[in-house]
Amino acid sequence: MAGAMVRIPVIRRSSDDIYEFPGTTVSLADMVLGFIEEVEVPPENTTSGSDEDDENSCSVEENKAFWEEQDQLLQATLCKTSSVESKIRQATKEAVREINSSSAEYCVCSRPVAGGCRKCLRTEICKRLIDSGYNCAICKSKWRSSTNAPAGEHTYLEVLDKSSKRGEIRVVIELNFRAEFEMARASENYNRLISWLPEVFVGKADRLRALIKILCCAAKTCMKEKKMHLGPWRKHKYVQTKWFGTLERSTPGSLPVGFSHGPPKPKASILTFDLLEAAMPAGLHCAGTAVEVV
Incomplete structure (x- = not known):
């Protein structure tokens, strides 16, 4: 049926852990939670160019979500202590x-x-x-x-x-x-x-x-x-x-x-060391540099 619209669920990366930071001075973005986004896509008359644009856009969003989630998880782990x-x-x-x-x-x-x-x-x-x-x-x-x-x-x-x-x-x-x-x-x-x-x-x-x-x-x-x-x-x-x-x-x-x-x-x-790079990094010794424990 020409012109009909189809709803396609797109599943994003999710995390079951929610972290709270009472009293912390660390500025944190909201925790990235799993969600389902509904996108309307015409089943017909869709050009290959628009498909590539949608795929690239999805890839960029997923990439951004991944790094935001890693930031949250890392900071949450570092903030915890006993x-x-x-x-x-x-x-x-x-x-x-x-x-x-x-x-x-x-x-x-x-x-x-x-x-x-x-x-x-x-x-x-x-x-x-x-x-x-x-x-x-x-x-x-x-x-x-x-x-x-x-x-x-x-x-x-x-x-x-x-x-x-x-x-x-x-x-x-x-x-x-x-x-x-x-x-x-x-x-x-x-x-x-x-x-x-x-x-x-x-x-x-x-x-x-x-x-x-x-x-x-x-x-x-x-x-x-x-x-x-x-x-x-x-x-x-x-x-x-x-x-x-x-x-x-x-x-x-x-x-x-x-x-x-x-x-x-x-x-x-x-x-x-990085791939194909064997240059010795600086600061191998503590010469004259104060060490800070965080």
Whole structure:
């Protein structure tokens, strides 16, 4: 029947979680909820050009909705906290503040770095948290290469808290958190998402898992939008192994005084490298730069 109109339901991305932020100073857009939009489309006399325009318009809207949703989920996850996390986060802030304000050099490498290297900063923070009564340790995770991913290792701090009646709580302290997810050729949407991340992350293991899932999903979409290959080191399983793989746990006291493996070699997370780009990013050390815990 010529001229008849047909209603076509278009299902959009949905989220079952609704987050509220009482008292927060963070400016948030409304949560992106699932909905069905009815669009009137003439069944006849429709040109291929208009079909392409509708498809492109739908793609743009879905893309916008996706990134808005990721922003909401990321901020909601970062805003949540517990008394245990707040306590350890405050102790970490105090340790960093004392180190930054101290005139003493804490870098004990054979060739000390002006302002201290990240390895020695990690060790010094661990010592101060132990002195404050926390069960803190330096953790190093290692994994072998596979057909899908290269071998690697990652070092971070961990605090095991037993003050809760629910049992032991694992809190991860990552001193270079934001940089672990930076990409040299990222899109504007991805960079805006990453800008919400703190430089120093202090949070429970389940919170870290949630953040990794959000960020890896965003990285995958970013590479798809730019029509670039997603490196195996950006995939969810690989990234999660950095903090949840097999690890070696040690404390500064278990190492010989002045222990060193020699001159520190420049290192950067493989996540900071983009496809076909092997330039070493700046700021691999903490030289002369104050570290802020958010």
